[in-house]
Amino acid sequence: MLPGMSISVKGTTGLIIAAAIIVAVLIAFPAYRVFFAISVGIGVIVAGILYLRNKYRPITDKDVDNKRPLGLS
Numbered sequence: 001m002l003p004g005m006s007i008s009v010k011g012t013t014g015l016i017i018a019a020a021i022i023v024a025v026l027i028a029f030p031a032y033r034v035f036f037a038i039s040v041g042i043g044v045i046v047a048g049i050l051y052l053r054n055k056y057r058p059i060t061d062k063d064v065d066n067k068r069p070l071g072l073s
Contacts, residue, residue, distance in 0.1 A: 022036075
């Protein structure tokens with residue numbers, strides 16, 4: 001094992017590196033393109049459903065049963 005070696009990547013740099021890895025994998029593996037497209041499609045559909053549900057039927061205080069679950073004031 002390598003002794004205590006770590007790379008610290010935060011924020012925008014990490015997002016750029018993650019996007020570059022995804023693009024590289026999409027180019028390298030054609031079958032992954034189908035899986036990625038299906039996954040993104042499902043994610044967009046679920047996000048749209050949640051957005052519309054919260055837009056037209058937002059959660060109010062009366063919808064929440066236990067407002068203080070830890071008993072803190």
